[in-house]
Amino acid sequence: MVQTSTGQPGRQDSQRQPDKHKPHAHHGHHGHTHHHHGSSSIGIAFFLNLSFTLIELVGGVLTNSLAILSDAVHDLGDCVALGLTWYLEKYSQKQRDAQYTYGYRRWSVAGAVISSLILLLGSVLILKEAIPRVLHPEPVLASGMIALACLGVFANGLAVLKLRDSHSPGEKAARLHLLEDVLGWIVVLVGAVVMWFTNWTWLDPVLSIAVSLFILRNVLINIKSFSRILLQAVPDGVDLDDLQRRIEAIPGVSAVHDLHIWTLDSSRHVLSLHVVIPAESSRADLLNIKYAAKDIIRNHGIAHDTLEMEYADEACQLECC
Numbered sequence: 001m002v003q004t005s006t007g008q009p010g011r012q013d014s015q016r017q018p019d020k021h022k023p024h025a026h027h028g029h030h031g032h033t034h035h036h037h038g039s040s041s042i043g044i045a046f047f048l049n050l051s052f053t054l055i056e057l058v059g060g061v062l063t064n065s066l067a068i069l070s071d072a073v074h075d076l077g078d079c080v081a082l083g084l085t086w087y088l089e090k091y092s093q094k095q096r097d098a099q100y101t102y103g104y105r106r107w108s109v110a111g112a113v114i115s116s117l118i119l120l121l122g123s124v125l126i127l128k129e130a131i132p133r134v135l136h137p138e139p140v141l142a143s144g145m146i147a148l149a150c151l152g153v154f155a156n157g158l159a160v161l162k163l164r165d166s167h168s169p170g171e172k173a174a175r176l177h178l179l180e181d182v183l184g185w186i187v188v189l190v191g192a193v194v195m196w197f198t199n200w201t202w203l204d205p206v207l208s209i210a211v212s213l214f215i216l217r218n219v220l221i222n223i224k225s226f227s228r229i230l231l232q233a234v235p236d237g238v239d240l241d242d243l244q245r246r247i248e249a250i251p252g253v254s255a256v257h258d259l260h261i262w263t264l265d266s267s268r269h270v271l272s273l274h275v276v277i278p279a280e281s282s283r284a285d286l287l288n289i290k291y292a293a294k295d296i297i298r299n300h301g302i303a304h305d306t307l308e309m310e311y312a313d314e315a316c317q318l319e320c321c
């Protein structure tokens with residue numbers, strides 16, 4: 001007997017099913033519960049980050065330090081990302097409706113696009129200022145830089161400590177990111193101390209360029225990952241060949257074709273597939289094969305599938321078949 005691993009007792013699909021099958025979980029996501037516990041902590045993180053970023057921006061101008069400003073741009077990007085995540089979260093958790101039949105999960109991708117654009121613009125503007133300044137250094141207020149960098153190390157370090165015991169992939173990524181922020185501020189702190197003793201003011205634009213290039217590198221990585229989502233690439237971690245081979249190996253399956261896998265937001269994947277079975281297959285054969293295929297699909301981490309079951313003697317409507 002074949003049954004889906006995510007079958008929910010008590011839920012009935014609209015189709016009538018023979019007694020030997022449990023209700024399949026095809027539409028199980030309708031009953032999925034969402035957790036909103038992260039929302040308020042994102043809000044707090046957003047306001048802390050925003051006030052800190054404003055201090056750094058003003059401080060960067062007052063100390064005439066591009067290194068401080070480039071770290072401030074980075075934190076501004078974090079602010080925008082946090083704010084959009086906070087704002088879009090309530091949308092991306094919304095269930096499907098008549099206008100957005102997939103739900104609102106793709107909206108989180110819009111947040112990534114906007115914060116990447118801001119980081120890109122901010123870093124390019126800083127680079128435009130910093131590159132000429134390497135040759136014509138301007139005086140900076142090293143003592144003020146030291147104070148601001150200490151604040152940066154302290155504020156971001158505190159956030160890292162807060163996430164110390166977290167284990168979800170999202171929180172781990174956030175902790176890693178904050179760790180990079182701490183390192184960025186430590187670099188500026190060391191540079192400021194050196195400038196305090198030596199008056200090597202060219203160090204400030206050099207550090208600024210280094211920080212900006214690091215930001216741009218991360219922006220490019222982000223652009224690559226959300227482009228893959230928007231371009232309907234097979235999501236990372238899904239083994240297309242293995243999936244196809246396993247479905248073809250189900251007893252009674254003649255062939256499979258027109259396999260598509262894409263992802264809504266890099267965590268919720270969608271699949272569609274045609275499965276060809278011999279013309280003489282019984283209704284029970286068809287259902288067994290369908291549930292076996294759905295089991296394999298679930299085990300590959302795909303939440304939403306659409307299977308077209310085809311008899312070998314019927315003509316597939318698709319030209320590409």
Ligand SMILES: [Zn+2]
Nearest residue numbers: 013014026027
């Ligand atoms: Zn269904």
Ligand SMILES: [Zn+2]
Nearest residue numbers: 074078177181
């Ligand atoms: Zn950051």
Ligand SMILES: [Zn+2]
Nearest residue numbers: 274316318321
């Ligand atoms: Zn077909």
